[in-house]
Amino acid sequence: MKKKKYSIGWRNENKHPSLSEVFSSVSVPKQKGIWKKLFAFTGPGLLVAVGYMDPGNWATDIAGGAQFGYMLLSVIFISNFFAIILQHLALKLGIVCERDLAQACRDHYHPFINFILWILCEISIAACDLAEIIGSVLALKLLFGIPITWGVLITAIDVLIILFFQYKGFRYIESVVAALIFTILVCFSFEIVSSKPEIFPILQGIVPNPEIMKNSHSFYISIGILGATVMPHNLYLHSSIIQTRDYPRTFEGKKMAIKYATIDSTLSLSLAFFINAAILIISAATFHKAGHTEVSSIMDAHKLLSPILGSSLAGVFFALALLASGQNSTLTGTLAGQIVMEGFLNIKFKPWIRRLITRLIAIVPAMIASIVYGEKGTTELLIISQIILSAQLSFAIIPLVNFTGDSEKMGPFVNGITLKISAWFITIIIVLLNLFLLYDTFFK
Structure with a gap:
């Protein structure tokens, strides 16, 4: 009997590569040097990790630390574990099938279903872009006193910066992202040292506490953290950018690529865990300890940070990290928008047209909110953007888990039984939590 080709499960075989202008453009050494190969595959994981430390995540981490101390560290830890599994599936889909998630949906689903998925995905990318605009705008206000309305307009300039680095090459984009992540890391390292957190309570917080479920408010914040575990655009992004590596498109080559790409992804997401945990730890060690349990917004946190820690640099580093976070997320959001539109x-x-469309969709509501409601309006808009992202998440996860568990599509690389069960379990948990969050938001 003739052995089935493992791409037989796809409807279309004649396709354009994902991000064709940078497809297979980063060389991978042919020799067996582990460190050189690992370095060659380092980069996509960092771009993906950006989505886990964007301004939209800050508010829940700040509120969780201020109200419940270190108790919700376990929720961030579990969230990170979920993210590692799902991003592994995304990179595996891209490597094995040489399709990004958007292309895979187009080659599997009915055109009408595809159109709906595309619309939902575009809305989520615009919502994500909105969160990045707000984060950058708040940072500009905190650092330089620039009014929010002007800050919204200034953020449009980053289109030119992004286009410049896209023109220079994909490794340049990865280097910029790495530098901005390093900036965030340095800022929060300073904040942690300044806040002098207690080590034993931190270790206790990593262990799940039954009190989280018993207290309705801590449970609600936990849903907010877990519900936005994986940014939906990250799954499309990772399945595409991993194909920028010039690995042999053979069984052994793909097996090697999955191995090193997973190491890159896991290490990068561990870094994202540290930064998210740092935000909560700083909030717990300063606001919760001082009795300021009402702190829940980025602006409130900035106002209180310097007086409590007794250092003016604390507020500066906090705002600088926020600016780096917003700009970093902008870079990855641009790529995700291009991948989604081309794939579906x-x-x-042209990249500048795609970027301009996405930016305008996000800038209009940000500008209206800043003019009509001021600072409070932008904070409310940040919350709304996270609800939109949560609502769209299920529509990205379910196809991904379904495709990577299909032996006709993945062949010898199909998810094993343990990974398959784990992936569907994570999917069900995230879907249920997002449904609960949406119900609580709109019907209570």
Whole structure:
């Protein structure tokens, strides 16, 4: 009997590569040097990790630390574990099938279903872009006193910066992201040292506490953290950018690529865990300890941080980290928008046109909110953007888990029984939590 080709499960075989202008553009050494190969695959994981430390995540971490001390560290830890599994599936899909998640949906689902998925995905990317605008705008206000309305307009300039680095090459984009992540890391390292947290309570907080479920408010914040565990655009992004590596498109080559890409992804997401945990730890060690349990917004946290820690640099580093976070997320959001539109619709726009469309969709509501409601309006808009992202998440996870568990599509690389069960378990948990969050938001 003739052995089935493992791409037989796809409807279309003649396709354009994902991000064709940078496809297979980063060389991977042919020799067996582990460190050189690992370095060659380092980068996509960092771009993905950005989504776990964007301004939209800050508010829940700050509120969780201020109200419940270190108790919700376990929720961040579990969230990170979920993220590691799902991003592994995304990179595996891209490497094995040489399709990003958007292309895979187009080659599997009915055109009408595809159109709906594309619309939902575009809305989520615009919502994500909105969160990045707000984060950058708040940071500009905190650092330089720039009014929010002007800050919204200034953020549009980053289109030119992004286009410049896209033109220079994909490794340049990865280097910029790495530098901004390093900036965030340095800032929060300073904040942690300044806040002098207690080590034993931190270790206790990593262990799940039954009190989280018993207290309705801590449970609600936990849902907010877990519900936005994986940014939906990150799954599309990772399945695409991993294909920028020039590994042999053979069984052994793909097996090697999955191995090193997973190491890169896991280490990068561990770094994201440290930064998210740092935000909660700083909030717990300063606001919760001082009795300021009402702190829940980024602006409130900045106002109180310097007086409590007794250092003006604390507020500066906090705002600088926020600016780096917003700009970092902008870079990855741009790429995700390009991947989604090209993948679902099989059409190509020039990068500057695609970026301008996404930015305008996000800038309009940000500008209206800043003019009508001021600072409070932008904070409310940040919360709304996270609800939109949570609502769309299930529509990205379910296809991903389904595709990577299909032996006709993945062949010898299909998810094993343990990974398959784990992936569906994580999917069900995230879907249920997001449904609960949406119900609580709109019907209570």
